[in-house]
Amino acid sequence: MLKFFEQEARYPRREDVPKAAVDYVVGQVKVDGGLFAAYDFASRQATNHRSQIREFYGFREPTVADEDKLIFWLGRDMCPVETSRERLRAALLARCREERMEPPTPKQVERLVGAAEAMFEREFTTVTMERLPVAAVTALQELIKVPDPDPNGEGDGRDGGGAGMRSFLQELKEDPGPLQLETLLAEIGKLERVKAIGLPETLFEGTSEKVVEAWRARAMRMYPSDFAAAPPRVCMTLLAALCWVRKTEMIDGLVELLIQLVHKISVRAEKKVENEISTEFRRVHGKHGILARLAQAALDLPEELVRTAIYPVVGADTLTDIVAEAKANEKAFNARVRTKLRGSYSRHYRRGLPKLLRALVFRCNNAAFQPVMDALKLLDRYDGSEAVFYDGAELVPLEHVVPEDWQEAVVDERGRVERIPYELCVLVALRKAIRRREIWAEGAKIWRNPDDDLPADFDDNRDVHYEALVKPRDPAAFIADLQRRHTAALDRLNTAMRKGTAGGVKITRKKGEPWISVPPIDKQEEPASLKALKQEISHRWGVIDLLDVLKDVAHVTGYTAAFTSVASRTITDPAVLQRRLLLCLYGLGTNVGIKRVADGVAAAAVPGTRSTTRRRCAVPAGCSSTVTTCARRSARWSTPPSPYATSGYGGRVPRARRTRASSAPGRPTS
Structure with missing residues (x-):
């Protein structure tokens, strides 16, 4: 206990002391090792020992005033920058060590951390509510108003409407769809509606991004009815955090869509032209025979000069014609690609450009890319104009914007700049500059100002x-x-x-x-230790279905208690909650679905099971993917814990008794 307190600044439990440490002390003091097993950590003797250790190291017992100070310190200094409860517990114990206080018990630690989180939540929501304008509060309240459901649609109304009606809150939570113009326009519309809410720029000033992200994650798992049931300050803070983070994510998503769409239309144009000219007749008469003779001559006379070995077989004039034809074909190919690009852009993608430039605000810190910024301003000024060419008095940036092979397509013989090919060149130049981080989007996180990624004291140090x-x-x-x-x-x-x-x-x-x-890497030989581990596991336990393992381990270890609720408290019986979580795990892992699993139990369990799904943390992706590999069989959730969970190592464990699956997919047996 003395050495453990010296290292950890707390008293150990029996399971905290490793056997190696006990054996070492037994060898040092020459006593029987069984004395430690017989030692009662809850006895009066243990209390006296703890008091002596505390006095030896100069620690004191915490008072009520000390606990209040710890709560205030956690809520003021730690909770605004840290969301992990595990780190908050560690910070609390470290603080007690600095203050030379005896650390509280695990239950007391949970109580202190919970009180600090509640204090921070009150202060955070109060400050956020004070910073929100009245118009923004009204707009946020409109988000949780559920539209009238479609009489012909299906659904319980909890998700913000039936099949025919979708609330903006539901759309706000969704990620962008497939890579197409309609997705770009839909994301622009969502971004404009979020901006119209009018959240102030200083709304979360002084608050860690991790805290705002945590509130956003909490709001993502809530339905309109959950927002309505929450206190007004908490409800508005949740909605504001959701809109604040989603606005940043949508700006990043629009930049990604811009980059991918510009690349897509360029690649599609090249592929179309390649497919068209692949079947066309583009060769000098008898070119295949000429090339065959040319290759044979090179093989027969590898040491001879070109004039001596090649020209007698294929004349210099014929080779000149082949080279000229290749250059002409390359030039024609590039011209046809430009034609395809122009047609695809002008007929389809061009209608989204003005909306995109209005939705995003681009900035640049490099003077070398200022022509691209000037070109964007020029495009914005001509928004809505039906002119084919730019006005002759306009100063149109061409250098660093229009590539050399596009000059003749952009500028005609009279020196006029055509708008459609110029806009294409601007988009390509913008894409390259964004990917190089020379041009960045205002309000973005991934594509933000690269100077913001530097440490705050970078210039000084x-x-x-x-x-x-x-x-x-x-x-x-x-x-x-x-x-x-x-x-x-x-x-x-x-x-x-x-x-x-x-x-x-x-x-x-x-x-x-x-x-x-570079060739693909060959399959590496399996490590001997891994092979031996697999053989030993197979020898001891045989083949065990993963669903059996998950269920039995849950009954033995209670790992389902690690699934925390997004609500402020939980009143459901732990046994009922564990059973519901196992059913949700089965439904998600087997792709059967929560509703179909709930159909196998009592009708009253349907809303409870679905509520558990949305209020608890989602099953980790790796767990769901591995469960799918062996889950399309009968349900086994009523099987008692297998002997392997408590019998230690040695011998093959008998398989648990199984029951025949019922007619309903995923129906549990109890």
Whole structure:
């Protein structure tokens, strides 16, 4: 107990003391090891021992005033920046150690942490409510108003309407749909409606992002009826956090959609042109025979000069014609790609560009990309105009915006700039700049200002941060070192390929360009320890269905208690709650569904089971995916705990008794 208190600043329980430590102390003091097993940690003697240890290390027992100070410290300093209860408990114990106080019992720790969280929640919701304008409060209240359900639709009305009516709250929680223009327009509409709520920019100023994210996650699992049942301050804070975080996520999603859509229309245009010209006749007469003779001559006379070996077989004029044809085909190919791009953009995607530029606000910190920003402003000024060309008096940025091979498609022979191809060039340049983080979106998180990713004291302590990164401050030195390492790596690759020791890496061509091809990694040999572990598990327990394991372990260890509720309290009996969680686990893991599982039990259990699903943490993704592999069989939830859970190691465990599945899929047997 003395050494444990010295290390952990708390008194140990019997299970906290490892056997190795007991054996070591027994060897030091020369006593019987059975004395520790017979020691009563709840006896008066143990109380005296704890008092002596406390006095020896200069600790004191906490008073009621100390507990109030701990609650205030947790609620004021820790809860605004930390949401994990485990870390809050650790912080509380560390604080007690600093104050030389005897740490509270586990139950007291839970009570103190809960009181601190309640204090912080009261202060946080009060401050948030005071910062919300009246108009914003009214708009947030409109979110939880359930529309009249469709008389022909189905549903219980808890999700914000029937099949034919969907509330904006339900749409707000949904992620973007498939990659298409309609998805882009739908996300723009959602973003505009969230902005119309009018949340102030300083709403969550001074609050950690983790705290706001936690309130957003809590709101995502709630229905309109749950918001209505919550206290007004809590309800408004939940809705404000949901809208605040979702607005940032939607801005990031729109930027992602922009990047992917620009790439999509470019790739689709190239594929269409490639498919069209693949069947066309594009060759010099007899070119296949010429190329065959050319290759044969090169093989027969590898040491001869080109003029001596090749020209007698294929004349110089014929080779010149083949080269000219290839260049003409490449030029025609690029022209046809531009035509396809223009047609696809002008007929379909162009109608979403003005709305996107109004919804997103782009910023730039690099003067080299200012032409792209000027081009975006030009596009915004011509929004709604039906002119084909830009006005001659306009200063249209072309450098760093329009590629060289697009110049003739954008600028006609009279020097006029056509709008449609220019807009395409602007979108492509914008996509490249965003991916390089040279242009960023205001209000985003992923695509935010890259300067915000730097430490707050970066400018003042630049030397310290560069030293931590092991990078030079001089950009020229950094570039020179990078070039040196790249050159050395390419030299090693070149040497290995020449000697045939590159492991299958070779130089090929992809779309006419040189390409380094890396073969897939061969299947590695299974580690001997893992193979031995599998054999031992199979020998001891045989093949056990995963559903049996999950159910039996739940009965023995009670791991379902780790599923915490998003509500402020829980009044359901723990045994009933465990059974409902196991049913939910079965329904989610087997893809049977919660409602179909609930159909196998009493009708009164239907709302309770569905409520448990939405109020408890979701089953981890890995658990659901592995459960699916063996779950499409009969239900086994009434089986008593298997002997393997308590019998220790040794021998094959008999299989648990199974029951025949009923007619309803997933119906439990008890």
